Every structure is written in C-alpha cells, then in structure tokens.
Amino acid sequence: MEPLLHDLPIEQLNVRALRVPTSRPEADGTLRWEHTTMVLVTVQAAGVTGLGYTYSHPSIAGLIRDSLRPLVHGQPAMALEAVWDRLRRQIRNLGPGGLASQAVSAVDAALWDLKARLLGVPLALLLGGCRRAALVYGSGGFTSYPLEVLREQLAGWVHEHGIGRVKMKIGLGPAKDLARVAAAREAIGPDVALMVDANGAYERKQALALARGLAEYDVCWFEEPVSSEDLEGLRLLRDRVPPEMTVAAGEYGYDPVYFRRMLEAGAVDVLQADVTRCLGITGFARVVHLAEGYGIRVSPHTAPAQHASLACALANIAPLEYFHDHARIEQMLFTHVPALVDGALRIDPRTAGHGLTLDATAAAPYEVDAHGRRVGPS
Ligand SMILES: [Mg+2]
Known part of the structure; x- marks a missing residue:
C-alpha cells in the first residue's frame, strides 16, 4: 500500500561545496573576497529531489552530513515545522547563529523545495x-x-x-x-x-x-x-x-x-x-x-x-x-x-x-572539500 502523503519519508540527503572565483576582485567597506562558496544540499523522497543552498564556508558540508542528516533521514517530508524544530535543537551546543544556522538554512530550503515538488506546485x-x-x-x-x-x-x-x-x-x-x-x-x-x-x-x-x-x-x-x-x-x-x-x-x-x-x-x-x-x-x-x-x-x-x-x-x-x-x-x-x-x-x-x-557538468570544476581544496576535474 502507498504510504499516506503525511508519512512519506525523506530518504536521502546529499551535500556538496562549490567554490567559484568572482568575476573580478570584490570588496565592500569592511571586507575583500576573491571567491564565493555555495554549500548545496539535495534531499529526496519518493524519487523526487529538492534543492537548497547557503553561501558559507565549505566546512559546513561536514556539519550537515554528520550532525543534521541523521535527524532528517526517515522524517516525514511534509512535516517541515517538526523537522526544522529538530534541526534547531541539534545546533544548540554548536553555537546557534553563524555557520550552524547557515547549515540548517540550506537543509530547510531543500526540504521546502522537495515538499513543493512532491505536491507538484511552485514553491x-x-x-x-x-x-x-x-x-x-x-x-x-x-x-x-x-x-x-x-x-x-x-x-x-x-x-x-x-x-x-x-x-x-x-x-x-x-x-x-x-x-x-x-x-x-x-x-x-x-x-x-x-x-x-x-x-x-x-x-x-x-x-x-x-x-x-x-x-x-x-x-x-x-x-x-x-x-x-x-x-x-x-x-x-x-x-x-x-x-x-x-x-x-x-x-x-x-x-x-x-x-x-x-x-x-x-x-x-x-x-x-x-x-x-x-x-x-x-x-x-x-x-x-x-x-x-x-x-x-x-x-x-x-x-x-x-x-x-x-x-x-x-x-x-x-x-x-x-x-x-x-x-x-x-x-x-x-x-x-x-x-x-x-x-x-x-x-x-x-x-x-x-x-x-544543478547543472552537474557546469558545477563539477568548482567542487571543493571541507578545506576549500578543489576535488573536481581541473
Ligand atoms: Mg549589505
């Protein structure tokens, strides 16, 4: 029997970090940067994929994998307030705010995209x-x-x-x-x-x-x-x-x-x-x-x-x-x-x-590990 929509479980969460050089050196009044890192999360349920991301440091890919993924796996893909509450509690001792909140943000965004795609409606x-x-x-x-x-x-x-x-x-x-x-x-x-x-x-x-x-x-x-x-x-x-x-x-x-x-x-x-x-x-x-x-x-x-x-x-x-x-x-x-x-x-x-x-071919050259080192083809 098909599971009720309410109970449809989240089956997979994957995360990758992509570091892209800026078009030219960029700076504001208090900071300079020459590349930007996107940490991208995909989640799946019933063969459907949702995608979310944050702009952050590549190290949070590990945080998402180790600390947040176990809380998401098997949870109902429709009950996002409950999942969000679990994620938020999980980062209590990591220092809520900053990197930990960016990690939760990417996961939550991916889950909302997944929910909309499961329902077949624009987000x-x-x-x-x-x-x-x-x-x-x-x-x-x-x-x-x-x-x-x-x-x-x-x-x-x-x-x-x-x-x-x-x-x-x-x-x-x-x-x-x-x-x-x-x-x-x-x-x-x-x-x-x-x-x-x-x-x-x-x-x-x-x-x-x-x-x-x-x-x-x-x-x-x-x-x-x-x-x-x-x-x-x-x-x-x-x-x-x-x-x-x-x-x-x-x-x-x-x-x-x-x-x-x-x-x-x-x-x-x-x-x-x-x-x-x-x-x-x-x-x-x-x-x-x-x-x-x-x-x-x-x-x-x-x-x-x-x-x-x-x-x-x-x-x-x-x-x-x-x-x-x-x-x-x-x-x-x-x-x-x-x-x-x-x-x-x-x-x-x-x-x-x-x-x-995600255009996987376009993204591949920019993939980096937790230290920002290139892992994609050169
Ligand atoms: Mg501003």
Whole structure:
C-alpha cells in the first residue's frame, strides 16, 4: 500500500561545496573576497529531489552530513515545522547563529523545495502565492571596482534589464565615497533610485555627516551606515537622516530573536533578512511576519534565485537584492533560474518547487572539500 502523503519519508540527503572565483576582485567597506562558496544540499523522497543552498564556508558540508542528516533521514517530508524544530535543537551546543544556522538554512530550503515538488506546485504558491514577479534592485558596485566598471555595471542594470534601483558599496572615506556616488548618479541618470551600503564602515557622527552629502545625489537608501550591532546608532541615523533616505540592516540575523531586537530598537526603516542564514524558509517566513507586526517591510538579502520564490509568496516584502556575485553563480550552476524581466524576477507558474536544477557538468570544476581544496576535474 502507498504510504499516506503525511508519512512519506525523506530518504536521502546529499551535500556538496562549490567554490567559484568572482568575476573580478570584490570588496565592500569592511571586507575583500576573491571567491564565493555555495554549500548545496539535495534531499529526496519518493524519487523526487529538492534543492537548497547557503553561501558559507565549505566546512559546513561536514556539519550537515554528520550532525543534521541523521535527524532528517526517515522524517516525514511534509512535516517541515517538526523537522526544522529538530534541526534547531541539534545546533544548540554548536553555537546557534553563524555557520550552524547557515547549515540548517540550506537543509530547510531543500526540504521546502522537495515538499513543493512532491505536491507538484511552485514553491511561491505553496508558501503564499502573493505575486508572479518580484521587483529587484541591482546590487554590486564594489569598492574594488575602478570607476568605469562601477558606472558600466550600474548603468547596465538600468538600461539592459529595466531595473529601477541600484545599490553600490561605500566605505572608502567620505571624499572617495562621494566622488564614486557622483559618478554613479551621472551614469544612471536622475530618475533611478540610488542606494548605498557601507557595511558598517562608519562611526555614528561620520555616517550622519556623510548622509547629508549622499542626499545631494538623491541617495534613497543607506544600508548599515554603522555596525548593525549598534542598534542605538542605527536608530540615531534613522531619526536624523533626510526623510527620503531609508536606513536598512539585518543581513547578519540568524534567528527570530535577533530580528525582534532590531525591530524593538526601531533601528531600521526596512529590515533585511537572508534565507540562507536565518534558518531557512521556515525562519525567513517568521521574520517577515514578525516585521509586519512592527509595520516594517523585509528586503531579501542576496541569493536572488532562492529569494525570488519567497518574494513572490509573501506580502510584506520590499524589492529583493539582485546581488551581482550570487546572480552570476546561480546562472552558472543552475538551470531554470527565474527570468529577470523589466526589473523583476518572474516565477514560472508551470514549474514545481523553485525549479532550480544543478547543472552537474557546469558545477563539477568548482567542487571543493571541507578545506576549500578543489576535488573536481581541473
Ligand atoms: Mg549589505
């Protein structure tokens, strides 16, 4: 006899790490990097495969294999709240947050994709079905880019993809930042929303003074003007920058309590959350609903192919981040990436799950072990 859908067991979990060099050296106001690592989880039930991933360190592939896989095997593929609760309890002594939460996030995302595929419905529909396409903002403009690359990238999003808002990194010091912002504004024209992200590079008063300079170029979004640990500082900025300027933060949130503290402090106009960090889709949905209670919208942070389904599912969503680094990797490694049309990512209503499928041939050269050493063909 066929098992009831309710009891259908999760049969397999596999994990691999893929390290992809960036298109050119990338940096923001406080960090530099030359490659990006995706840790990718697949889960199976009844011959159907679900896929999820996080951007992290390759060492968490071992954590997922050793500590999380035994908790998932044999569990009901439909009862994801229960599985999520088990996973969350399991990381208690590993230090919930950071790498452990990223590991849970990848597993939870794969399980939701599996559930949607088992039911034969798009993930966006299973999770709520609010819209068919999710507005994005182009994001990159790294501090390591020469001016001509900065201008070309931002203008490309506007003119080639119809994106109406773009974000660049700052944090090189006020004078350099303002010169780069001036160049960006000139490249995109007066009607496109210009956003900046300092990645916590400034102190409170520095950031406040810089905000006044940024307002001269109609910058409408100032992300992490100070460290996102400094909730009072974020609140100070939020209260004192021009009213047209949104203060945003939240990308380092790993659990609902982090986001509650940020919201209670009145630290942001728009909250950011990242499904690849905040305990997966189950955790992300909690953050979106929590923020709604504070009258604050949530802007999905990076990983656009994965966030597209969430942004199409849930009501309380601000435009999602079309992050150059991740958008490029997702297009390299997956087939059926949501199409970017007129500045929005479109969900294919005929595709079950999020639709993403790993292109094994494309991925093979990037496979690495727990230490980041190449294991694929050279
Ligand atoms: Mg950021």
